[in-house]
Amino acid sequence: MFFHRINDRHSLRQLSVRDAEELFSVLDASRAHLRHWLPWLDRTRSVADSRQFLTEVVQQAEVNHNIHAAILLDGRIVGVASYHRIDWQNRNTAIGYWIAAPQEGQGLVTASCQVLVDHAFAALNLHRLAIACATGNARSRAIPPRLGFVHEGRQRDAEWLYDHFVDHEIYVQLQPQWEARMITRLADTIPRPK
Template identity: 50%
Template sequence: MFFRTITDEIQLGILTVQNAQELFSLIDASRGYLRQWLPWVDGTKSPDDSREFIERSLHQFSSNNGFQAGIWYKAQIVGVIGFHAMDWNNRRTSIGYWLGEQFQGRGIMTTACRAMVDIAFREYKLNRVEIRAAVENTKSRAIPERLGFLKEGVCRQAEWLYDHFVDHVIYSMLSEDW
């Protein structure tokens, strides 16, 4: 299984079904905050829903199609980051992430995202990594901007978010620029 220590306080690791309750509790504690930008929050109603997500993630990992990693801060799960899918033919992927509300503003996600980009380029030998975020989601957009990603443009009405469409900003990083 994948487990990586990033700093003395931050680790990334493949989620297991034993993490389902802890993951659900984190989502539930940040439900209103996460719901602003993540369309799956209302569908996560119990630890069983978190377990199903983890099982799909484990299948993704075993199929060599990327992975979803829990983010641990001071031995507590605080969020998730992962590769959506691997496009091995074109050597590219995209990264998605979320962090519990109470853990914002500590540099955790920037550190985790930097590690994921390193994994994409150094270990998986990919050429391109994308990050997409809603135009108004300034906290999520700050991550690729901080890491030096290039803003490529805006996809209009890219995602249905409960009762409206949101536009997405597309950021990219190429291995030669990393």
């Protein structure tokens, strides 16, 4: 099962059906905050809805090696970072994420996505990763550039959000760009003489 410790307080763990109650209570408490930009809140009204979602998540993990990771802070679920369906034929996928309102602004999502980016290119040998953000979603759009993604373009009316369409900004990172960036990231960890 996918598990990655980021630091003493923050880790990522593959979600399971056992997480249904905790996941529902976290997203229910942040419902208004998440509903601004995520289209599935009105379809998630009970623990049973979260259990159904997690049943599908577990199946995807078994069949497609997909990862839907709980973002854990001190062992409690505070958000989710995941791959959408992995296209093995073309070695690509997209990353999605959300975080509970009280934990916004601490860098938890950027750090969590960095783990999924590294895993996708290093362990899964994918070639192309995308992140699609609604044009007006400034907090979400700040994340891919921090991870080295490049803005590729805009998809018009790409997503129906309850009562209107939003455009998507598409950010992409390719495996060779990640490899080059990895060398810089590693070099940055080597102590320099004073």
